[in-house]
Amino acid sequence: MRITLHRRALLLICFSLTTLAGGCKEEKKPVEIPPEQLVGLFKNISGCRQKYAEMDARIDAAGVRNPAFHRVPGFPYLRTDRLMASYRDQLGTFDEAAGWVRRMREFDQEAREFEYENLGMTSQEAAILRFDFLVCSQGLAGLEMEIPSNFELVRESASVPDDYSTKTQLLGLYPLSTPLLRSKISRFENAVRAEFAQPAEALIGDGPQVQWQVDQVEDLSLVPKHIYETSPDELGLPGLVDSAWRAVAEAYAPQLAGSADGKAGLLGAPTWTASGLTVDTSKPTVNYQIGFVRFGQMSLIQVDYFLWFKRPAGTSVAKDAAPIDGLIWRVTLDEFLKPLAYDSLRASGSEHFWFPVQTRLQRQAAVDGQPPFLPQDGLAPESPRLLLASSNGELRQVQSAATPLAKAETRRYQLQRYEDLYRLPLPSGGSRSLFDTAGFVPGSDSEAPGWMLASGIAEPGRLRHLAHLPVDYIGRRHFDDAHLLETVFVPLPAPPIPAQVELGASAPPAMSAMSAGDAAR
Incomplete structure (x- = not known):
């Protein structure tokens, strides 16, 4: 039996809608640092994930979440945009990974400033939260990015959903x-x-x-x-x-x-x-x-x-x-x-x-x-x-x-x-x-x-x-x-680096996922 172009399109639609409805895969979760290990110098970040959860719930309930950046699932101290997402498969050095994670931490902190203000917080309340979450983001990123599977999960998850609807x-x-x-x-x-x-x-x-x-x-x-x-x-x-x-x-x-x-x-x-x-x-x-x-x-x-x-x-x-x-x-x-x-x-x-x-x-x-x-x-x-x-x-x-x-x-x-x-x-x-x-x-x-x-x-x-x-x-x-x-447009060749601003001749050492946490601290 011959299938017409129109019928093929309808079959494709039916198949795709079915896939959209049922094609859900299991969500990966980050490996968290056990609470018993958060002692001594790390004691002040033991409740950080709970603080993030409570504040994000409050922000979402009030409808003041900033739309400029996309939250990285599983890592409440990171947000990304399309520019940062474009680097996730091109991090070849320790410094590049450090800068990438730092940028996403800064995006989160920047977005929260406007969320605090639109929640009606006083300057004092916002200042306290700013300090608390700065400490939390530094500590969590420094520890959690030491775990290779976490860094790889960030690479996978730090993308931005597009604004087109397949459905x-x-x-x-x-x-x-x-x-x-x-x-x-x-x-x-x-x-x-x-x-x-x-x-x-x-x-x-x-x-x-x-x-x-x-x-x-x-x-x-x-x-x-x-x-x-x-x-x-x-x-x-x-x-x-x-x-x-x-x-x-x-x-x-x-x-x-x-x-x-x-x-x-x-x-x-x-x-x-x-x-x-x-x-x-x-x-x-x-x-x-x-x-x-x-x-x-x-x-x-x-x-x-x-x-x-x-x-x-x-x-x-x-x-x-x-x-x-x-x-x-x-x-x-x-x-x-x-x-x-x-x-x-x-x-x-x-x-x-x-x-x-x-x-x-x-x-x-x-x-x-x-x-x-x-x-x-x-x-x-x-x-x-x-x-x-x-x-x-x-x-x-x-x-x-x-x-x-x-x-x-x-x-x-x-x-x-x-x-x-x-x-x-x-x-x-x-x-x-x-x-x-x-x-x-x-x-x-x-x-x-x-x-x-x-x-x-x-x-x-x-x-x-x-x-x-x-x-x-x-x-x-x-x-x-x-x-x-x-x-x-066809990309232009990069101009040569002027001699007066050339930095060392040797390339930075290759980075492993394990070392990204060091850089994030």
Whole structure:
């Protein structure tokens, strides 16, 4: 009997759903240090796991768990992200393992700071817990990572679940819907290319024009001239002091331009009010986050900029949806800390656009999943101006900031850390994150075609946290994937290390799993 393509797809769906329902494997658990061995110098960590369990239960019950990092199962003092997860099978030295574990401990401590604040703790209460869990994480990591099976379990478990649902894909007949997805994407991209090709005057419109520039507060001479002037950690990730990172963010903060009609589309700051979430347009604000991307043998610096706009009424599915929309602009810097490439994304994860800046970048010949989209011909300028739609901040063109806008009123925006969004003040006192525990902005539902569900992206119209942004409707890539840049462009060769900063000629000794605990202490 011949089985049709449609029947095969249905059989695949039935098999996959059965697997999803019953294909559970036994969860591995870490080997814990017996209590009788936690004496003397280790007596103060004897109750640490119980403390973690109680605090995490309290955090989860209050719904204030920070969505920036993923808890490593079985190890409550470790959290990870996609960048750290990308190193788990490439730890070849003692120092690399030490830095990897230390980074995940720091992620946990960082996330807890915001969780304490949103629980309403006093400064004294938070300080006591900060010290207690610092001691606990140092002690537990130092002891438990000495056990080879524990270190291997961390390697296996330190991954980040993706934001695609296989079950949703199957229910949406993803195998059969892919041609439809490709057709919809193609039509959308053609429309965007046509819009980007229009004269800037037509895109801005006849309304009052405004351009925003960053309010500079740091000395830009703090920006290093070469990536080797930074202080890399054990994994090779560049390091700078806070003021230098702020200078980097200010140096490449984009100029913005659009039409301001006084009703919507104005740059502002997310704000909790008595009636819910809104955007305060009296405080033009752009949040920034420093990140890294792996590009061949190099780890490059990225700066993400988050623009928030007040969304006009009548553009959302839910009647009481929050009037907020957003755009992300990302700058990837080369080894000389100059713009190498830009990419942009709606804060819901849609409209992922690429803009190469340097001729050195060559497109990959073949790309798995959804091909990257370059909406604008030629190279983007090193000093860009983003032309934005007045209704929702949609990106319409990238032009040079040197191009004059004679009729535009110039305003300033404040640059604030992305982490500030984790503790927005509440009108009744206390604080609340902009994001819920799943990484969504509550109530930010917006229009999204039903066909998008076939991609496996749950609630595709909702605004999301940086760590929860799927960017492909065909494939399974995320905005914070550690290797995303090299799926689009051919990696550049790593520059030679200048002689004046060369360190010892001998390579670090090979590391065994047993020695990782030593490094974690």
